[in-house]
Amino acid sequence: MTATALTRRPVFPFTAIVGQEEMKLSLLLNVIDPKIGGVMIMGDRGTGKSTTIRALADLLPAIEVVANDPFNSSPTDADLMSDEVKLAIAAGQELPIISQKVTMVDLPLGATEDRVCGTIDIEKALGEGIKAFEPGLLAKANRGILYVDEVNLLDDHLVDVLLDSAASGWNTVEREGISIRHPARFVLVGSGNPEEGELRPQLLDRFGMHAEIRTVKDPSLRVEIVEQRTQFDQDPEGFLSQHRTEQEQLQAQIIAAQARLPHVSLDHELRVQISQVCSLLDVDGLRGDIVTNRAAKAIAALEAHQDVTVDDIRRVIVLCLRHRLRKDPLASIDSGDRVAQVFGEVFGVELAT
Secondary structure, eight states: OOHHHHHSOOOOOGGGOOSOHHHHHHHHHHHHOGGGOOEEEEEOTTSSHHHHHHHHHHHSOOEEEETTOTTOOOSSOGGGOOHHHHHHHHTTOOOOEEEEOOOEEEOOTTOOHHHHHEEEOHHHHHHHSSOOEEEOHHHHHTTSEEEETTGGGSOHHHHHHHHHHHHHSEEEEEETTEEEEEEOOOEEEEEEOGGGOOOOHHHHTTSSEEEEEOOOOOHHHHHHHHHHHHHHHHOHHHHHHHTHHHHHHHHHHHHHHHHHGGGOBOOHHHHHHHHHHHHHTTOOSSHHHHHHHHHHHHHHHHTTOSBOOHHHHHHHHHHHHGGGSOOOTTOSSOHHHHHHHHHHHHHSOOOOO
Protein backbone atom coordinates (compact mmCIF):
# COMPACT_ATOMS: atom_id res chain seq x y z
CA MET A 1 0.00 0.00 0.00
CA THR A 2 1.34 3.47 -0.93
CA ALA A 3 1.91 6.30 1.53
CA THR A 4 -0.91 8.23 -0.18
CA ALA A 5 -3.33 5.36 0.33
CA LEU A 6 -2.36 5.16 4.00
CA THR A 7 -2.85 8.90 4.64
CA ARG A 8 -6.00 9.31 2.53
CA ARG A 9 -9.14 9.72 4.58
CA PRO A 10 -11.59 6.80 4.12
CA VAL A 11 -14.60 7.66 1.96
CA PHE A 12 -18.04 6.05 2.39
CA PRO A 13 -18.44 3.55 -0.50
CA PHE A 14 -20.81 4.50 -3.33
CA THR A 15 -22.28 1.00 -3.53
CA ALA A 16 -23.31 1.12 0.15
CA ILE A 17 -25.51 4.20 -0.28
CA VAL A 18 -29.15 3.24 0.27
CA GLY A 19 -31.92 4.84 -1.83
CA GLN A 20 -31.64 8.14 -3.76
CA GLU A 21 -31.62 6.22 -7.05
CA GLU A 22 -32.26 9.33 -9.18
CA MET A 23 -29.16 11.07 -7.84
CA LYS A 24 -26.92 8.01 -8.18
CA LEU A 25 -28.04 7.25 -11.74
CA SER A 26 -27.65 10.87 -12.87
CA LEU A 27 -24.12 11.03 -11.46
CA LEU A 28 -23.07 7.74 -13.06
CA LEU A 29 -24.40 8.79 -16.49
CA ASN A 30 -22.53 12.10 -16.34
CA VAL A 31 -19.32 10.29 -15.50
CA ILE A 32 -19.83 8.00 -18.50
CA ASP A 33 -20.58 10.98 -20.77
CA PRO A 34 -19.56 14.36 -19.25
CA LYS A 35 -21.07 16.09 -22.30
CA ILE A 36 -24.52 15.43 -20.81
CA GLY A 37 -23.86 18.69 -18.97
CA GLY A 38 -23.92 18.03 -15.24
CA VAL A 39 -26.56 17.37 -12.61
CA MET A 40 -28.71 19.67 -10.51
CA ILE A 41 -29.72 17.89 -7.28
CA MET A 42 -32.60 19.49 -5.43
CA GLY A 43 -33.92 18.18 -2.15
CA ASP A 44 -33.99 18.15 1.61
CA ARG A 45 -30.99 18.86 3.80
CA GLY A 46 -29.20 15.89 5.33
CA THR A 47 -30.00 13.46 2.51
CA GLY A 48 -26.39 12.51 1.73
CA LYS A 49 -25.76 14.71 -1.33
CA SER A 50 -22.12 15.55 -0.59
CA THR A 51 -21.46 12.03 0.77
CA THR A 52 -22.69 10.51 -2.51
CA ILE A 53 -20.62 12.85 -4.69
CA ARG A 54 -17.44 12.20 -2.69
CA ALA A 55 -18.18 8.49 -2.89
CA LEU A 56 -18.48 8.73 -6.67
CA ALA A 57 -15.16 10.57 -7.03
CA ASP A 58 -13.47 7.93 -4.85
CA LEU A 59 -15.04 5.12 -6.88
CA LEU A 60 -13.76 6.34 -10.25
CA PRO A 61 -10.61 4.77 -11.72
CA ALA A 62 -7.35 6.69 -11.41
CA ILE A 63 -6.32 8.86 -14.36
CA GLU A 64 -2.91 9.54 -15.89
CA VAL A 65 -1.78 13.16 -15.63
CA VAL A 66 1.34 15.13 -16.49
CA ALA A 67 3.29 15.52 -13.24
CA ASN A 68 3.41 19.01 -11.66
CA ASP A 69 0.84 20.36 -14.12
CA PRO A 70 -1.76 22.60 -12.40
CA PHE A 71 -4.46 21.59 -14.89
CA ASN A 72 -4.28 17.80 -14.50
CA SER A 73 -3.37 17.68 -18.20
CA SER A 74 -3.79 14.40 -20.05
CA PRO A 75 -0.55 13.07 -21.57
CA THR A 76 -2.42 11.75 -24.63
CA ASP A 77 -5.64 13.76 -25.27
CA ALA A 78 -4.97 17.20 -26.81
CA ASP A 79 -8.39 18.49 -25.70
CA LEU A 80 -7.40 17.90 -22.08
CA MET A 81 -3.91 19.46 -22.26
CA SER A 82 -2.72 22.90 -21.25
CA ASP A 83 -0.92 24.96 -23.91
CA GLU A 84 2.39 24.45 -22.06
CA VAL A 85 2.04 20.66 -22.24
CA LYS A 86 1.13 20.83 -25.94
CA LEU A 87 4.22 22.94 -26.67
CA ALA A 88 6.43 20.58 -24.65
CA ILE A 89 5.11 17.55 -26.56
CA ALA A 90 5.51 19.37 -29.90
CA ALA A 91 9.12 20.10 -28.95
CA GLY A 92 9.70 16.40 -28.32
CA GLN A 93 10.17 16.69 -24.56
CA GLU A 94 9.71 13.61 -22.38
CA LEU A 95 7.10 14.53 -19.78
CA PRO A 96 6.84 12.77 -16.40
CA ILE A 97 3.48 11.01 -16.02
CA ILE A 98 1.79 10.01 -12.78
CA SER A 99 -1.44 8.24 -11.89
CA GLN A 100 -3.83 9.98 -9.50
CA LYS A 101 -7.38 9.80 -8.16
CA VAL A 102 -10.06 11.85 -9.88
CA THR A 103 -10.24 15.25 -8.20
CA MET A 104 -13.38 16.47 -6.49
CA VAL A 105 -13.42 20.24 -6.00
CA ASP A 106 -15.87 21.65 -3.46
CA LEU A 107 -16.70 25.25 -4.42
CA PRO A 108 -17.19 27.45 -1.32
CA LEU A 109 -20.35 29.56 -1.36
CA GLY A 110 -18.47 32.84 -0.90
CA ALA A 111 -15.94 32.16 -3.69
CA THR A 112 -15.02 35.13 -5.90
CA GLU A 113 -14.68 34.99 -9.68
CA ASP A 114 -10.88 35.28 -9.33
CA ARG A 115 -10.84 32.31 -6.94
CA VAL A 116 -12.93 30.26 -9.40
CA CYS A 117 -11.35 31.27 -12.71
CA GLY A 118 -7.82 32.22 -11.71
CA THR A 119 -5.95 35.51 -11.92
CA ILE A 120 -3.31 37.10 -14.13
CA ASP A 121 -0.46 39.01 -12.48
CA ILE A 122 -0.42 42.08 -14.73
CA GLU A 123 2.73 43.60 -13.19
CA LYS A 124 4.70 40.41 -13.82
CA ALA A 125 3.22 40.03 -17.29
CA LEU A 126 4.13 43.59 -18.33
CA GLY A 127 7.39 43.86 -16.38
CA GLU A 128 8.89 40.45 -17.20
CA GLY A 129 7.02 39.73 -20.42
CA ILE A 130 5.60 36.42 -19.19
CA LYS A 131 2.01 35.29 -18.74
CA ALA A 132 1.92 34.98 -14.96
CA PHE A 133 -1.25 33.03 -14.27
CA GLU A 134 -2.44 31.87 -10.87
CA PRO A 135 -4.82 28.94 -11.55
CA GLY A 136 -8.23 28.85 -9.86
CA LEU A 137 -10.68 26.13 -8.91
CA LEU A 138 -11.66 25.46 -12.54
CA ALA A 139 -8.05 24.46 -13.27
CA LYS A 140 -8.02 22.07 -10.32
CA ALA A 141 -11.38 20.61 -11.43
CA ASN A 142 -10.21 19.72 -14.96
CA ARG A 143 -10.95 16.00 -15.59
CA GLY A 144 -12.71 15.78 -12.23
CA ILE A 145 -15.93 16.72 -10.45
CA LEU A 146 -16.87 20.26 -9.43
CA TYR A 147 -19.45 20.29 -6.65
CA VAL A 148 -21.38 23.45 -5.79
CA ASP A 149 -23.58 23.10 -2.73
CA GLU A 150 -26.41 25.64 -2.39
CA VAL A 151 -25.89 26.60 -6.05
CA ASN A 152 -29.21 28.45 -5.93
CA LEU A 153 -27.60 30.93 -3.48
CA LEU A 154 -24.58 31.53 -5.75
CA ASP A 155 -24.34 34.74 -7.78
CA ASP A 156 -25.99 34.23 -11.18
CA HIS A 157 -22.91 35.53 -13.01
CA LEU A 158 -20.70 32.96 -11.29
CA VAL A 159 -23.16 30.16 -12.13
CA ASP A 160 -23.01 31.35 -15.76
CA VAL A 161 -19.19 31.13 -15.71
CA LEU A 162 -19.31 27.58 -14.32
CA LEU A 163 -21.89 26.46 -16.90
CA ASP A 164 -19.94 28.07 -19.76
CA SER A 165 -16.78 26.22 -18.75
CA ALA A 166 -18.63 22.95 -18.22
CA ALA A 167 -20.22 23.24 -21.68
CA SER A 168 -17.13 24.31 -23.61
CA GLY A 169 -14.47 22.41 -21.66
CA TRP A 170 -12.30 25.55 -21.50
CA ASN A 171 -11.81 28.46 -19.11
CA THR A 172 -10.66 31.80 -20.47
CA VAL A 173 -9.32 34.59 -18.26
CA GLU A 174 -8.84 38.04 -19.79
CA ARG A 175 -7.39 41.12 -18.15
CA GLU A 176 -5.85 44.31 -19.57
CA GLY A 177 -5.57 42.85 -23.05
CA ILE A 178 -3.92 39.63 -21.82
CA SER A 179 -5.83 36.40 -22.40
CA ILE A 180 -5.09 32.96 -20.98
CA ARG A 181 -7.14 29.82 -21.47
CA HIS A 182 -6.81 26.31 -20.12
CA PRO A 183 -8.81 23.05 -20.29
CA ALA A 184 -11.65 22.83 -17.77
CA ARG A 185 -13.65 19.73 -18.57
CA PHE A 186 -15.44 18.51 -15.48
CA VAL A 187 -18.71 17.03 -14.29
CA LEU A 188 -20.62 19.93 -12.75
CA VAL A 189 -22.82 18.94 -9.82
CA GLY A 190 -25.02 21.55 -8.18
CA SER A 191 -27.24 20.96 -5.19
CA GLY A 192 -29.75 23.03 -3.32
CA ASN A 193 -32.85 23.12 -1.18
CA PRO A 194 -35.95 24.41 -3.02
CA GLU A 195 -37.10 26.13 0.19
CA GLU A 196 -34.15 28.51 -0.19
CA GLY A 197 -35.10 29.61 -3.70
CA GLU A 198 -34.90 28.24 -7.23
CA LEU A 199 -32.34 28.92 -9.91
CA ARG A 200 -33.45 31.17 -12.74
CA PRO A 201 -35.04 29.00 -15.50
CA GLN A 202 -32.36 30.11 -18.01
CA LEU A 203 -29.63 28.71 -15.73
CA LEU A 204 -31.55 25.64 -14.62
CA ASP A 205 -32.12 24.66 -18.26
CA ARG A 206 -28.37 24.50 -18.84
CA PHE A 207 -27.88 21.67 -16.35
CA GLY A 208 -28.10 18.41 -18.25
CA MET A 209 -30.09 16.48 -15.66
CA HIS A 210 -32.21 17.30 -12.61
CA ALA A 211 -32.51 14.82 -9.76
CA GLU A 212 -34.95 15.24 -6.89
CA ILE A 213 -34.15 13.68 -3.55
CA ARG A 214 -36.31 13.32 -0.49
CA THR A 215 -35.75 12.24 3.10
CA VAL A 216 -36.36 8.49 3.36
CA LYS A 217 -39.72 7.89 5.06
CA ASP A 218 -39.59 4.09 5.47
CA PRO A 219 -38.52 3.45 9.11
CA SER A 220 -36.68 0.21 8.27
CA LEU A 221 -34.65 1.95 5.55
CA ARG A 222 -33.85 4.82 7.90
CA VAL A 223 -32.58 2.32 10.48
CA GLU A 224 -30.46 0.60 7.80
CA ILE A 225 -28.91 3.94 6.75
CA VAL A 226 -28.12 4.91 10.36
CA GLU A 227 -26.62 1.49 11.11
CA GLN A 228 -24.42 1.57 8.01
CA ARG A 229 -23.15 5.02 8.85
CA THR A 230 -22.41 3.93 12.42
CA GLN A 231 -20.49 0.86 11.18
CA PHE A 232 -18.45 3.02 8.80
CA ASP A 233 -17.60 5.60 11.49
CA GLN A 234 -16.56 2.91 13.99
CA ASP A 235 -14.51 0.77 11.57
CA PRO A 236 -13.96 2.46 8.18
CA GLU A 237 -11.50 -0.11 6.86
CA GLY A 238 -13.66 -3.06 7.87
CA PHE A 239 -16.74 -1.48 6.28
CA LEU A 240 -14.83 -0.70 3.08
CA SER A 241 -13.55 -4.26 2.84
CA GLN A 242 -17.16 -5.55 3.01
CA HIS A 243 -18.02 -3.49 -0.08
CA ARG A 244 -14.72 -3.81 -1.98
CA THR A 245 -15.99 -6.44 -4.43
CA GLU A 246 -19.11 -4.40 -5.29
CA GLN A 247 -16.99 -1.26 -5.68
CA GLU A 248 -14.56 -3.00 -8.02
CA GLN A 249 -17.42 -4.43 -10.08
CA LEU A 250 -19.09 -1.03 -10.49
CA GLN A 251 -15.77 0.61 -11.35
CA ALA A 252 -15.19 -2.02 -14.06
CA GLN A 253 -18.76 -1.44 -15.32
CA ILE A 254 -18.08 2.32 -15.63
CA ILE A 255 -14.80 1.76 -17.50
CA ALA A 256 -16.53 -0.66 -19.89
CA ALA A 257 -19.42 1.78 -20.40
CA GLN A 258 -17.03 4.64 -21.25
CA ALA A 259 -15.35 2.43 -23.86
CA ARG A 260 -18.71 1.18 -25.20
CA LEU A 261 -20.39 4.60 -25.45
CA PRO A 262 -19.07 5.66 -28.90
CA HIS A 263 -20.47 2.44 -30.41
CA VAL A 264 -24.01 2.68 -28.94
CA SER A 265 -26.66 3.52 -31.54
CA LEU A 266 -30.02 5.25 -31.12
CA ASP A 267 -32.62 4.38 -33.75
CA HIS A 268 -33.94 7.30 -35.83
CA GLU A 269 -37.55 6.51 -34.94
CA LEU A 270 -36.73 6.68 -31.21
CA ARG A 271 -34.99 10.03 -31.73
CA VAL A 272 -38.12 11.32 -33.47
CA GLN A 273 -40.27 10.15 -30.56
CA ILE A 274 -37.96 11.85 -28.01
CA SER A 275 -38.28 15.10 -29.95
CA GLN A 276 -42.05 14.59 -30.15
CA VAL A 277 -42.17 14.39 -26.34
CA CYS A 278 -40.11 17.61 -26.07
CA SER A 279 -42.38 19.34 -28.59
CA LEU A 280 -45.61 18.31 -26.84
CA LEU A 281 -44.18 19.50 -23.52
CA ASP A 282 -43.34 22.84 -25.17
CA VAL A 283 -39.68 22.59 -24.11
CA ASP A 284 -37.78 25.68 -25.29
CA GLY A 285 -34.79 25.08 -27.55
CA LEU A 286 -33.19 21.77 -28.44
CA ARG A 287 -31.11 21.16 -25.32
CA GLY A 288 -33.73 18.78 -23.91
CA ASP A 289 -33.67 16.65 -27.09
CA ILE A 290 -29.85 16.52 -27.14
CA VAL A 291 -29.44 15.68 -23.45
CA THR A 292 -32.11 12.96 -23.53
CA ASN A 293 -30.37 11.37 -26.54
CA ARG A 294 -27.00 11.48 -24.74
CA ALA A 295 -28.37 10.16 -21.44
CA ALA A 296 -30.22 7.32 -23.20
CA LYS A 297 -26.97 6.27 -24.92
CA ALA A 298 -25.05 6.52 -21.63
CA ILE A 299 -27.50 4.28 -19.76
CA ALA A 300 -27.46 1.81 -22.67
CA ALA A 301 -23.64 1.75 -22.40
CA LEU A 302 -23.90 1.23 -18.63
CA GLU A 303 -26.31 -1.68 -19.13
CA ALA A 304 -24.16 -3.15 -21.94
CA HIS A 305 -26.75 -2.54 -24.68
CA GLN A 306 -25.51 -2.04 -28.24
CA ASP A 307 -28.78 -0.27 -29.16
CA VAL A 308 -30.83 2.10 -27.02
CA THR A 309 -34.14 0.58 -25.92
CA VAL A 310 -37.44 2.26 -25.04
CA ASP A 311 -36.78 1.22 -21.43
CA ASP A 312 -33.44 3.07 -21.48
CA ILE A 313 -35.26 6.23 -22.55
CA ARG A 314 -37.97 5.62 -19.94
CA ARG A 315 -35.37 5.60 -17.16
CA VAL A 316 -33.78 8.94 -18.10
CA ILE A 317 -36.40 11.14 -19.78
CA VAL A 318 -37.88 12.61 -16.58
CA LEU A 319 -34.38 13.43 -15.27
CA CYS A 320 -33.56 15.21 -18.54
CA LEU A 321 -36.76 17.19 -19.06
CA ARG A 322 -38.55 17.93 -15.77
CA HIS A 323 -36.54 21.13 -15.10
CA ARG A 324 -37.07 22.49 -18.63
CA LEU A 325 -40.86 22.77 -18.38
CA ARG A 326 -42.49 26.12 -17.85
CA LYS A 327 -43.82 26.45 -14.34
CA ASP A 328 -47.61 26.59 -14.14
CA PRO A 329 -48.69 27.59 -10.61
CA LEU A 330 -52.21 26.29 -11.30
CA ALA A 331 -51.09 22.84 -12.53
CA SER A 332 -52.41 19.93 -10.47
CA ILE A 333 -49.47 17.60 -11.28
CA ASP A 334 -45.75 18.29 -11.01
CA SER A 335 -43.34 18.50 -13.93
CA GLY A 336 -42.06 14.91 -13.54
CA ASP A 337 -45.58 13.53 -13.80
CA ARG A 338 -46.24 15.66 -16.89
CA VAL A 339 -43.14 14.26 -18.59
CA ALA A 340 -44.20 10.72 -17.65
CA GLN A 341 -47.70 11.28 -18.99
CA VAL A 342 -46.52 12.59 -22.38
CA PHE A 343 -43.86 9.85 -22.65
CA GLY A 344 -46.60 7.26 -22.17
CA GLU A 345 -48.75 8.87 -24.88
CA VAL A 346 -45.92 9.05 -27.44
CA PHE A 347 -44.19 5.72 -26.74
CA GLY A 348 -47.31 3.77 -25.77
CA VAL A 349 -45.59 2.76 -22.52
CA GLU A 350 -46.71 3.56 -19.02
CA LEU A 351 -43.97 5.32 -17.07
CA ALA A 352 -44.09 4.88 -13.30
CA THR A 353 -42.83 7.93 -11.43
